[in-house]
Amino acid sequence: MICLLVRHHTPLSFFAHNDLVDAVQPGDRVTVTGIYRAQPIQVNPRMRNIRSVYKTHIDVLHFRKIDQKRLYEEEDGKDHRFPPERIELLNILAQKPDIYDRLARAIAPSIYENEDVKKGILLQLFGGTKKTFVTFGRSNFRAEINILLCGDPGTSKSQLLQYVYNLVPRSQYTSGKGSSAVGLTAYITKRYRN
Known part of the structure; x- marks a missing residue:
């Protein structure tokens, strides 16, 4: 099958x-x-x-x-290669010193501000590099980057994630609306040890 x-x-x-x-x-x-x-x-x-x-x-x-x-x-029968002029344009763009800021601004361009959030989402899209350190006792460190996006209501969190969901193939989008009437709640506490 x-x-x-x-x-x-x-x-x-x-x-x-x-x-x-x-x-x-x-x-x-x-x-x-x-x-x-x-x-x-x-x-x-x-x-x-x-x-x-x-x-x-x-x-x-x-x-x-x-x-x-x-x-x-x-097996999908399509040619997914970029034409040479597009590859040349991408190479020129990659040499620019402000490429990181340009890519961050390209994520959901209709949403203003939130540059740090867009940069975090951009880093998650590209991922990290898998590392192997035998000296620390753990042999493998995974390359995936996870983010937790918290903020006040109405700060375009869902719109940013919806944009990335439509951009990336094989992505999944889940919201906390079905979990309870008020959504998901997270809190951080510091435990003091005596």
């Missing part, structure tokens, strides 16, 4: 067992071979009644990692 996760679609559930567990990281592109299973949903765990709706998943038998640098599938 070949299945691509398309934007705005519900992700499939995959169950890995034994040595396949923790073999891939979130965001890795893989081709999966497995058994498609459907289980009926019980109305109540104490009763034998079941619904006519089934919960589906795939038991993974094998997977193969696909090149992470590719943002498209080889």
Whole structure:
């Protein structure tokens, strides 16, 4: 079964067992071979009644990692290469000393101010570099950058994230509206130890 996760679609559930567990990281592109299973949903765990709706998943038998640098599938039949004049223009732009500020301003250009927030989102889009330090006891440090975006209502947080969601392929957008009536709340406390 070949299945691509398309934007705005519900992700499939995959169950890995034994040595396949923790073999891939979130965001890795893989081709999966497995058994498609459907289980009926019980109305109540104490009763034998079941619904006519089934919960589906795939038991993974094998997977193969696909090149992470590719943002498209080889089989889509389109030529995704930039023309030489576009590559030359990008090289000229990359040599400019204010490239970081220009790219930050290009994120959601209709939203003014918030330059630091835009720079943080820009860094998350590009990601970091995977590091390996054996001397610190941990061998691998991941390259993904996570951000927490907090602020007063009406400061364009959702609009910025919605812009990035529409810009990046394979992205997912989640909001806290469904979690409770007031949304998600976070707080930071400092614990004093005696």
